[in-house]
Ligand code: HGY
Ligand code: MN
C-alpha cells in the first residue's frame with residue numbers, strides 16, 4: 380500500500396496558501412487569523428475523510444477513525460514562524476492525515492487505532508510546545524500565566540478571543556498508557572541528509588533548548604550632553620553580551636552547541652536618548668543535558684558580569700526549558716525496517732530543531748522521520764523539499780505506522 384502522492388501534495392499546496400506572505404513564505408503564528416483559518420481547514424479535511432475530529436482544551440486538533448485501546452499517534456503542528464516555509468509542521472500533519480485516509484480506504488483492520496494530532500503553538504509565538512505540554516501533563520497554571528507573545532499579549536487573552544479558556548488545557552492531559560507510539564515526519568531543516576545523499580533520516584535524539592529573556596537596565600540620558608564615560612547605556616550591555624555569548628559557546632561548547640539572540644527591544648527607543656533598557660532573548664541548544672546545563676550556568680554568569688562592567692542591573696527570566704530527549708530505539712528500528720523494505724537510503728542523525736516529539740517522547744515512545752531540506756534552509760520562505768523526497772518520507776511513515784499498529 381502506498382500513500383496517494385497527488386492528494387498529499389495538493390493538501391500541502393492548499394494549506395500553504397493560508398497565511399501566505401508576499402515573499403512566498405507563510406505566517407501562521409499560533410492563534411493568529413491565519414492559524415484559525417488553518418485549523419478550520421484541517422478540521423474540514425478530517426471530516427471529509429470520514430474521521431472523527433476533536434479539539435482538546437489546549438486547542439490540539441485530533442482525527443481518529445477507530446476507537447479503543449492504546450493509539451499510535453501521528454502528527455506535528457500547523458503553526459509557523461513569521462514568514463516561514465510551507466513544510467515545517469504541515470508535512471507531519473498532512474502526511475499523517477494521508478496515512479489515516481489510506482488505511483481507512485483499504486479497510487485495513489489494525490490492532491491499535493491510528494490517531495492524527497496537530498499540536499498548538501509548537502513554534503513558540505507564546506513560548507512554545509503549549510499543546511504538547513498540555514497533552515503530556517506538563518503544563519502548570521504558572522506556565523500558562525507566563526505564556527505571552529513578544530508584544531506582551533497572553534495566551535489566555537488570545538484563546539479567550541476565540542471563546543476558549545486556557546485553563547482547560549490543564550484538564551486534557553492524556554494518559555501515557557493510552558499512547559503506544561508517536562510518529563512525526565518532518566523536514567530536516569539542516570544540511571546533513573542532502574550532503575550525505577540519504578533520502579530518509581532516522582532521528583536518534585532531539586536537541587534540548589533553554590530560552591531566556593534577559594533585561595539590562597541603565598538610565599535614560601541626553602545623547603548630546605552626557606559624556607560616554609558617564610552613561611549607563613543598557614544597549615551596550617546587550618551588545619557586549621551578544622558578542623561574548625557567541626565566543627563562550629565557540630570555546631566551551633561542542634559542534635552540537637548553539638546560541639542565538641533572535642529578538643531585541645530597546646527602551647525608550649529614541650535616537651537622541653541613551654537606552655535605558657534593553658531586552659533580548661538568549662537561546663541555547665545542545666543534545667547533551669550536562670553540556671546545556673554548563674552553558675546556561677556560564678551564560679547567566681556572563682549576563683551578571685557584563686551588567687556590572689557597564690554599570691547596569693540585569694534580570695533573567697526563563698521562557699523555555701526543554702531537555703534533550705533520546706527517541707525510542709524500537710521505533711527507530713521500525714522506521715529502519717520500513718525504509719529498507721521501500722528501498723530508501725537512510726542515516727541516523729540528531730534533530731537540532733525542537734519538535735513536539737520531544738515532549739511526547741518524555742511520556743511515551745516517540746520517533747521522527749526526516750526528509751532532506753534543500754541547502755538546509757528552513758524558518759525562511761527558501762524552505763524546500765522535493766516531491767520525490769516528500770513521497771518517500773510519507774511512504775516510510777505509512778509503512779512504519781502499519782508495523783506499530785499491528786495489521
Ligand atoms: O525552534 C525550533 O527549533 C522549532 O522549529 N520549533
Ligand atoms: Mn519550526
Ligand code: MN
Nearest residue numbers: 467468501734
Ligand atoms: Mn516544526
